Amino acid sequence: MNEPDPMTTPNRLSVAFAKPHPALVCFITAGDGDTAANLDALVEGGADVIELGMPFTDPMADGPAIQKANIRSLSAGTTTADVLRIATEFRGRHPDVPLVLMGYANPMIRRGPEWFASAAKDAGVDGVICVDIPPEEDDALGPALRETGIAPIRLATPTTDDKRLPAVVEGSEGFLYYVAVAGITGMQQAAIESIEANVTRIKRSTDIPVAVGFGVRTPEQAGEIARVADGVVVGSALVELVAEHGADAPARLRELTAGLAKAVHSAARASS
Amino acid sequence: MTDQPNSFRNQPDANTFRQMPDERGHFGDYGGRYVAETLMPLVLDLEREYRAAQADPEFQREFDDLLEHYVGRPSPLYFAERLTEALGGAQVWFKRDELNHTGAHKINNCIGQILLAIRMGKTRIIAETGAGQHGVATATVCARFGLPCVIYMGAEDVRRQSPNVFRMKLLGAEVVPVTSGRGTLKDAMNEGLRDWVANVHDTFYIIGTAAGPHPYPELVRDFQNVIGKEARVQMQDRIGRLPDLLVAAIGGGSNALGLFHPFLDDPDVKMLGVEAAGHGLDGEEHAASLLGGFPGVLHGNKTYLLQDEDGQITEGHSISAGLDYPGIGPEHAWLKDSGRVEYTAITDEEALDAFQLLCRTEGIIPALEPSHAIAAVAKRAKDMPKDSVILANLCGRGDKDIFTVAERLGVKM
Numbered sequence: 107m108n109e110p111d112p113m114t115t116p117n118r119l120s121v122a123f124a125k126p127h128p129a130l131v132c133f134i135t136a137g138d139g140d141t142a143a144n145l146d147a148l149v150e151g152g153a154d155v156i157e158l159g160m161p162f163t164d165p166m167a168d169g170p171a172i173q174k175a176n177i178r179s180l181s182a183g184t185t186t187a188d189v190l191r192i193a194t195e196f197r198g199r200h201p202d203v204p205l206v207l208m209g210y211a212n213p214m215i216r217r218g219p220e221w222f223a224s225a226a227k228d229a230g231v232d233g234v235i236c237v238d239i240p241p242e243e244d245d246a247l248g249p250a251l252r253e254t255g256i257a258p259i260r261l262a263t264p265t266t267d268d269k270r271l272p273a274v275v276e277g278s279e280g281f282l283y284y285v286a287v288a289g290i291t292g293m294q295q296a297a298i299e300s301i302e303a304n305v306t307r308i309k310r311s312t313d314i315p316v317a318v319g320f321g322v323r324t325p326e327q328a329g330e331i332a333r334v335a336d337g338v339v340v341g342s343a344l345v346e347l348v349a350e351h352g353a354d355a356p357a358r359l360r361e362l363t364a365g366l367a368k369a370v371h372s373a374a375r376a377s378s
Numbered sequence: 379m380t381d382q383p384n385s386f387r388n389q390p391d392a393n394t395f396r397q398m399p400d401e402r403g404h405f406g407d408y409g410g411r412y413v414a415e416t417l418m419p420l421v422l423d424l425e426r427e428y429r430a431a432q433a434d435p436e437f438q439r440e441f442d443d444l445l446e447h448y449v450g451r452p453s454p455l456y457f458a459e460r461l462t463e464a465l466g467g468a469q470v471w472f473k474r475d476e477l478n479h480t481g482a483h484k485i486n487n488c489i490g491q492i493l494l495a496i497r498m499g500k501t502r503i504i505a506e507t508g509a510g511q512h513g514v515a516t517a518t519v520c521a522r523f524g525l526p527c528v529i530y531m532g533a534e535d536v537r538r539q540s541p542n543v544f545r546m547k548l549l550g551a552e553v554v555p556v557t558s559g560r561g562t563l564k565d566a567m568n569e570g571l572r573d574w575v576a577n578v579h580d581t582f583y584i585i586g587t588a589a590g591p592h593p594y595p596e597l598v599r600d601f602q603n604v605i606g607k608e609a610r611v612q613m614q615d616r617i618g619r620l621p622d623l624l625v626a627a628i629g630g631g632s633n634a635l636g637l638f639h640p641f642l643d644d645p646d647v648k649m650l651g652v653e654a655a656g657h658g659l660d661g662e663e664h665a666a667s668l669l670g671g672f673p674g675v676l677h678g679n680k681t682y683l684l685q686d687e688d689g690q691i692t693e694g695h696s697i698s699a700g701l702d703y704p705g706i707g708p709e710h711a712w713l714k715d716s717g718r719v720e721y722t723a724i725t726d727e728e729a730l731d732a733f734q735l736l737c738r739t740e741g742i743i744p745a746l747e748p749s750h751a752i753a754a755v756a757k758r759a760k761d762m763p764k765d766s767v768i769l770a771n772l773c774g775r776g777d778k779d780i781f782t783v784a785e786r787l788g789v790k791m
Contacts, residue, residue, distance in 0.1 A: 166571040212675045215689070238675065243412055262415060266418075285416065288575065289575055290575060
């Protein structure tokens, strides 16, 4: 990349999704294990976007793997300040890799949405995914994020019908996260036909990139989805490696991420 | 008053405390629909179907009929003469919702919600439960209507409340012990939401209190306000006027809203909601979300929550498992801020004393939840004139609690 003019630089998320290949989005939970080393391993393995999970006591959209990661992190004493510090240090080591915080509303709005947006901006965060703030409650966080220049990244699901879709797409920036299954994270994978049909449907109503997640575990699955989407999100499979391998997790994460990246980056897109 | 006291329909006027929520499901700053996108279309469907049911006389007729003949409504209004004498102040009256089928007010709401579920064509029911009262009420209506039923219950609560677990199983429900988190009521609710999100096509979630995403707080209140509507008529019949003070215990807050709501626009009727102070509000071992918590978002609504400075939810404590929830229905949050309802808290010890007081003065074994209300009544009655009238909601019977009480009194059973 050429040295960019800071005033006209497209944000890191736009750059990541403007690459000639689909983007690999990798999730781990902040404060679960040696997060800095684990995040570096994801970047080294080829992740295009990092999603950093903010731990919460009540992660009701998550399956067992990420629930346990939340509990491990909180049991280790992880605070919001720790999450922001992890983000700040990541940004220092990786100035160009997009970083998205993902989590639940309550920890994000506890000190007020403006406080959170500003602290996240200072930490070099590019986008925020909040699981339990649908478009109907956007006021709780969305305006503060937009004001600060952080992308509010919305989720669309198999239950998001055509009538709701415009409202969901309207407030989303950076990318749209298509949740492939009506369910929780880390469980079964949706049929590729259903994913393709839904991504096609969503892309008819928006120009922003669509990344697909929930239930994606292997390079094969990721590669298949990458043919029909702009990005693929992998979370639980990575989080499980952190749980199983502790201090040895970075090597395992690098290995899986490299496999995922190879599959995603080499996928021939079915359509533009 | 409506001419059908059992009807759940509201007839709000302008400038009232009874208009809430607004069309977005907000009670002032509180309430709302803070759910994952997967559930949003479901929650919107539920609202549409609830509006249609409200306008459908046949739905109301069926609801009223079941309340009368299956639940046993109207519940009696009872003057507690010996308790009044013992306290030496205001007259104490009880709304006897512990005499309902299944022994608590919970059944009122379950009847309403299962009728909605059937109306929506749902074929599978799920619910969360803490002490097991809502689980038993849900299992009961599922048996009555022949629908399969899955009850999520914290593993710790399954252990503590084995008689209710057995009751649910007798009624044909599947009881799933929840080990995620700390295995208590809030974790059971998380698990209920996880089930719902994965089974949206056929499943109806019967939430047990006036909380959760809109329209749950509104519809649970509407199904429960039969308590206050009956009490209003009964008070007029018995003493020719309305009570001076209403008192009810608050966990999630459905029995209190059920009693309070029909009186909210009667300015001379004061109201007192009683939270669980556990071991005391000065420590962390309590379940008083309003008096000891801060506004936040959990389980689909914005309301007062027990939480730390980072917004992590903390565990409540109360001797009463039914009050042991770190949140509170959003309408109570709004009623607190508006000043219309006063809130106080009662410790485990005070509730235990009140439990025994009612046993001995009135021959009624109350649940530990309304024992908190009775303790608050005992404190207030003394300072009120003898011609004043307190009406408290006796929202559940105490059979389920005798083991807990025995343990606390050092009695081996």
